[in-house]
Amino acid sequence: MTSVHELMDYAEVIERFDPVLGLEVHVELHTNTKMFCGCANVFGGEPNTQVCPVCLGMPGALPALNGKAVESAIRIGLALNCEIAEWCRFARKNYFYPDMPKNFQTSQYDEPIAFNGYLDVTLDDGSLFRVEIERAHMEEDTGKSLHVGGATGRIHGAEHSLLDYNRAGVPLIEIVTKPITGTGERAPEVARAYVTALRDLLKALDVSDVRMDQGSLRCDANVSLMAKDATEFGTRTETKNVNSLRSVERAVRFEMTRQAALLASGGEITQETRHFDESTGSTSSGRTKETAEDYRYFPEPDLVPIAPSREWVEELRGTLPELPWERRKRVQQEWSLTDAELRDLVNAGAVDLVTATVDAGATHAEARSWWVAYLTKEANARGVELAELGITPAQIARVIALVNSGELTNKLAREVVTGVLDGEGEPEAVIEARGLKVVSDDSALEKAVDEALAAQPDVAAKIRDGKVAAAGAIVGAVMKATKGQADAKRVRELIIARCS
Ligand SMILES: [Zn+2]
Known part of the structure; x- marks a missing residue:
C-alpha cells in the first residue's frame, strides 16, 4: 500500500471520463431517547453512562421501537418527495466489530420506510440540479472506538482501544441517492451542494442537530468514472465519514483525479472503502468493500413490522415546516x-x-x-x-x-x-x-479637537475661512488621538462649531 498517488490534471479527467456519484448520508436524530431503549440520546456524556441491557446487547434484552424516530423518518421521507412504505420491517445486518456488542446492527434492508424521491439542489450559479433519492431507511448507530497509542487515531499502530457505547443505539436515518450522472466537471460541486441542501432541509425539519463536526451528519461519497465510450458504470470507491462540506467537495475531486490516473495507466480500481485526510486532501485505502451477501441480512424477529396508516402519513405531511x-x-x-x-x-x-x-x-x-x-x-x-x-x-x-x-x-x-x-x-x-465604547463625552472630544486644531494651525485657518472640506484632516487627527473610539460625525460638528 502506498500513500503517494499519481493524479491526472482535472481538465483532462473531464475530457476523458464522466464521473458517477452516489452519496450516502447518515443523520443522527435528536430524539430524547435511543432507537430501541429508553437510554438518553445526548452527545458528549461521560463514556458508558448512557447504556442499558438493550443497547449493550445483553442476553434476553428485548428492543422496543421509538415512535418519535419513525415519525421523523416519515417526515424526512415526505420532505424528500419519497413514497412512504405501507408496510416495512427491520433487518439484522450481521458483522462483528467491538463497537457493536450485539454483533448485528438493526437496520432496514430491502424494505426501507421511504423510497423513490428527489431533492432539487441549488448550485453556485443559481441553477438547479435534481438528485434522485433511492431510499431513506432507519437504523441504529454503533458505539465509538478510541484507538490509543497510534499516531493518527487509527487502529493501525495503536497499543489498545477504548470503547464508549453511549452512541450505540442512537437513531439514524441513512439517505441514499440513486447514481448521480450528468454532472461533468461540476461533480464535486454537486456533491457539496447536495449535502448542504440536505443539511438545511434536516435542520428546517428539526429532526437532528446536523453537526458534521460532531458526527450527527456524516457523508460517505461513492465515486466512479466511465470512459467517454463506456456503456457501464466503472468500479466505485466509497470514501467514508467525510466530516465537512468542503471536504465532501475535495474528496470527490481527489478521487476523480486519482482514479483517472490509475485507469489511464492501465490499472484497475479496487472496490473498497477509503479514508479522507483533511490535512493532505487525499484519500487512502481502507478495507475491501463487503457485498450485501456478506452481511447475511434477515428480518429482525424481535420487532413487529411497521405499517404507518395513510391517515398518519398525511397528518405528518401537514406538520412539514416551510422548507x-x-x-x-x-x-x-x-x-x-x-x-x-x-x-x-x-x-x-x-x-x-x-x-x-x-x-x-x-x-x-x-x-x-x-x-x-x-x-x-x-x-x-x-x-x-x-x-x-x-x-x-x-x-x-x-x-x-x-x-x-x-x-x-x-x-x-x-x-x-x-x-x-x-x-x-x-x-x-x-x-x-x-474598553470599546464610543467617546461621546463632548468635553473630552472638545479637548481633543482643540489640541488637533492647535497642532495644525494652517488647516484651522482654512476651516475658519469657510473651507469646511479641510476639516477631514482634523477629524482624522481626533480619531487617531481617541484610538478610533470617537463618533466621527460628532467630531466634525464640534470642529465646525469651534471654527465659526
Ligand atoms: Zn439503552
Whole structure:
C-alpha cells in the first residue's frame, strides 16, 4: 500500500471520463431517547453512562421501537418527495466489530420506510440540479472506538482501544441517492451542494442537530468514472465519514483525479472503502468493500413490522415546516432581493442566520451586510462554516443596535465581533473588557479637537475661512488621538462649531 498517488490534471479527467456519484448520508436524530431503549440520546456524556441491557446487547434484552424516530423518518421521507412504505420491517445486518456488542446492527434492508424521491439542489450559479433519492431507511448507530497509542487515531499502530457505547443505539436515518450522472466537471460541486441542501432541509425539519463536526451528519461519497465510450458504470470507491462540506467537495475531486490516473495507466480500481485526510486532501485505502451477501441480512424477529396508516402519513405531511427552498422564495419577495443578492445569501449559507437576525430586530440590509459581506470572510479565514462561527444572530442584532444608537462606530463594532469570535464572551463583555465604547463625552472630544486644531494651525485657518472640506484632516487627527473610539460625525460638528 502506498500513500503517494499519481493524479491526472482535472481538465483532462473531464475530457476523458464522466464521473458517477452516489452519496450516502447518515443523520443522527435528536430524539430524547435511543432507537430501541429508553437510554438518553445526548452527545458528549461521560463514556458508558448512557447504556442499558438493550443497547449493550445483553442476553434476553428485548428492543422496543421509538415512535418519535419513525415519525421523523416519515417526515424526512415526505420532505424528500419519497413514497412512504405501507408496510416495512427491520433487518439484522450481521458483522462483528467491538463497537457493536450485539454483533448485528438493526437496520432496514430491502424494505426501507421511504423510497423513490428527489431533492432539487441549488448550485453556485443559481441553477438547479435534481438528485434522485433511492431510499431513506432507519437504523441504529454503533458505539465509538478510541484507538490509543497510534499516531493518527487509527487502529493501525495503536497499543489498545477504548470503547464508549453511549452512541450505540442512537437513531439514524441513512439517505441514499440513486447514481448521480450528468454532472461533468461540476461533480464535486454537486456533491457539496447536495449535502448542504440536505443539511438545511434536516435542520428546517428539526429532526437532528446536523453537526458534521460532531458526527450527527456524516457523508460517505461513492465515486466512479466511465470512459467517454463506456456503456457501464466503472468500479466505485466509497470514501467514508467525510466530516465537512468542503471536504465532501475535495474528496470527490481527489478521487476523480486519482482514479483517472490509475485507469489511464492501465490499472484497475479496487472496490473498497477509503479514508479522507483533511490535512493532505487525499484519500487512502481502507478495507475491501463487503457485498450485501456478506452481511447475511434477515428480518429482525424481535420487532413487529411497521405499517404507518395513510391517515398518519398525511397528518405528518401537514406538520412539514416551510422548507428551505420555499423560505428562499419568500424572503426574496419580502425583501425585494435581486437574483444576484439572493444567490449571494444562499451561497454564503446565510438565509437562516440573516432571517434570525432580522427576527432579533435588525433590518435585512444590515443583517446581510454583516453575515454575507463580513462574517463570510471571517468564516473562510478561520476555516469553519458560517453557522459554526461562534456568534449568534441575536448577538449580531445587538451589535447592529449599538451602531445605530451611536454607541459603537462600524470599526469598533467589527472589533467587538472579533472579540466574540475569539471567545471573549457576549458583545457587552467584550466592549467592557476591551474598553470599546464610543467617546461621546463632548468635553473630552472638545479637548481633543482643540489640541488637533492647535497642532495644525494652517488647516484651522482654512476651516475658519469657510473651507469646511479641510476639516477631514482634523477629524482624522481626533480619531487617531481617541484610538478610533470617537463618533466621527460628532467630531466634525464640534470642529465646525469651534471654527465659526
Ligand atoms: Zn439503552
